[in-house]
Amino acid sequence: MLPVLLLLLGAPAPALPAGPHWAYEGPHGQHHWPEGYPACGGRAQSPIDIRITGVEPDPSLPPIHPEGYESPGASLLPLSNNGHTAVLELPRSLRLRGLPRSFAAEQLHFHWGAAGGSGGAEHLVEGHRAAAEMHVVHYDAERYGNASEAQHHSGGLAVLGVLLEVGAAPHPAYANILRHLGSIRYAGQRTSIPPFSIRALLPPRLDLYYRYNGSLTTPPCFQSVLWTLLREPVRISQAQLEQLQGTLYSTEASEAEPQLLEGNFRGPQELNQRRVLASSPKAPEGYSTGEGIAIIIGALGSCIGLFLSIHLVGKRMRSMRRTQEQDIVFKASSRRGPPNHSHP
Template sequence: GPHGQQHWPEGHPACGGRAQSPIDIQRQRVQLDPSLPPVRPVGYQRPGTPAFTLTNNGHTAVLALPPSLRLQGLPGGFAAAQLHFHWGRPGHTGGAEHLLDGHRAPAEVRGHPQHGVQKGVRPGKGDGSRKWSRNGVGMEQGMGLGAGDSTGQTTAIPSFSVQDLLPPRLDLFYRYNGSLTTPPCFQGVLWTLFQQPVRISLAQLEQLQGTLYATEADEPEPQPLVDNFRVPQELNQRLVLSSFPPGTKGYSTGEIVAIIFGTVAGCLGLFLAIHFVAKRTRPSPPARQSQEGAGPQRRVQSLLP
């Protein structure tokens, strides 16, 4: 349609840039960089809050996280802000944005930690110098998505150990320079994608695919919230780094395909992504805010050689 992904560059020129996300990671083209440090979560086992808030914003489901959760191993310290999700539609097993050797996982989960914020303190909206981080985690716990959740609806779910949502090996990942995956598609985003997926139940995947709507509760013709992922973008000479050498124990392509396109003990693979982005020093007009909830951006110093 007139508002489809192919038309994004018309209103958001950055969406037509040469360093866009997501991408299809081709492992035979990945370059090893053993100096990349592992990601280290702090406070993820005991979030320190009785409940989390889950909201349908019309584009995705957003899980608010307390700022006591922090990530180390990235350039700077990051306090958690929220997680959100990308998925497909009922009856289909593809919903993740990033691909691995041409294969798409059922879902992708992202987080929005905030950089340089003291525990329990957040800068005001007018602080154009603050930085943002994004990290992806899985959702093994039941989320309590209510049937028919419409745009703007919010529910509370019991607190749980966010550490349990992370894969066991946080030192095994791919990394590349990219962008936000929704308008305004700002570039200067450093992505880190874990080698090891985590798993969610088929029932939990079906909740994401079939219980949320992209319209208000009183809409006479409600539209299901499905296929909220962007198609893969051209790599355009960018490097994709790996923190581990080829042959490191993990999921082979065949195992990933088996998890993605079939069930293994009632579970499906969930591809994880972690990425972070810094805000521009000059805020953009409200109309240019990203669907993902990110503010205006500035380019982050590349970690690539």
Template sequence: MLLALALLQGLAPALAAAGPHGQERWAEGFPACGGRAQSPIDIETRWAQPEPALPPLQPYGAAAGTWELTNNGHTVVLALPRALTLHGLPGAFATAQLHLHWGGSEHLVDGRAAAGELHVVLFDAARFGGTSDALGHAGGLAVLAALLEPGPEPNAAYDNILRHLGSVRYAGQSTSIPAFDVRQLLPARLDLYYRYNGSLTTPPCSQGVIWSVFQEPVRVGSAQVGPLSLPAGPTGYGAGEVVAIVLGTGAGCAGLVLAVYFVAKRMR
């Protein structure tokens, strides 16, 4: 029997940064941020209910050619081809991008943060042409989240990304990197995950996002766990300074940068 778990709705968000640009003020400029299905959350395992009907999550598609890695001023984003798809979601979902969160995970499990978090962002390719089209539509976007914990040895799969950071040291820089098997970034057990309906984790906080947070953490080397050591670029933000989900929607970009900057400064 599969052990995927469905979470009850109404769980509290994991972050609640205070201050004039803190999370509790986001709804003033972005009404969706005041919704009842916001992410990230503190996953209280006592509220998780086994759901045998939830299938394992399995990425498909050949990794070929090169992919673009970009420093957008607050994180590094790896654009993924639409040809990479995922079986196990309610629809034909294709990948859009993935990005990393260091300095602590966004999601908590029973009040505890992991060392980092990987997000793989997908969209319902049967209904939408990309993430921008899917934004705000129920079930239009999905995110796979893998919690990262330090281990005794470097993780070779993650080094496929980290070894290229020197080529995107400043905001706005991009580089092409060899394609690799994204499946290697995920835990071994893809049938063990928490499923809930949530939102983008930063403004505009659009809801309707299908979240799958894997129960099994991914081990990465201790040196790989540290904050991304990219210096500040022309915008004044280093690529590892801000914890944010970046979908490249363009909506509210100025407010997003300002808001997540103060959230990250509070968390440091």
């Protein structure tokens, strides 16, 4: 996540000095990142393998509340290939609540594997690597002017991680992005796409997540990220996954031998005594109008059903009682014998 920062963030801030070339594999691969980017060898790096037995439930963690995600405005959204991933720039008006401060959206991007591989997500859960992963990057808008500045400070960035798994049907929200990848096939290419609901890219449950302090998952690997990994995955189709795996190149169009952009995920890093928290949703304290009406109707239905049952039982018991009384009268009359018609 977040290669040489301005290329990935697209922030209108002064550019950082260009660092050494890096890649995921080969002589400039992730095992060599600390040589050119010392922070990549730190003790609070991301991603991690989340082990459930080591997770601490924390009922005080509130649900995540994205604001403005449903309607990001009327302006076209810039989409680019920076040679490491596909990046969709987001309006700063999108905010992420439910964190210590208000965080403004910067961009979102993807990590995926190779065609026919076992997965391409960065975060693992119990050793399982999902098919792909989306990161929505935000910066602390209360303390910093942009993401380029915020990345240098602890907790300056907040990243929302979404695990992508393969399902039976294509996901319509992801199609809004994936159908345009052909316009940014080579590194450095850009296009603009129509706005759509960014909220639709997220799973329904935003109260279920893991939280920990970590880093950018690509150079410069600054340890300034408050991570929120949503526990509920989103499902895209196999064809959509293959669009990610086989459309983009990590090289420019002028290169004689284009290199397919695939396997752009970092391996899991040591936890090093860091705490991993899990939100623990409480039972709802209130209900919406629709839920309240449904509960009332259900309660009335139960009461009516109970009343009818009692009425029918009572009616049956009264009928049985009358039958028994008639039987008793008949038997008493039989014992008295026939009436005496003699006269004195």
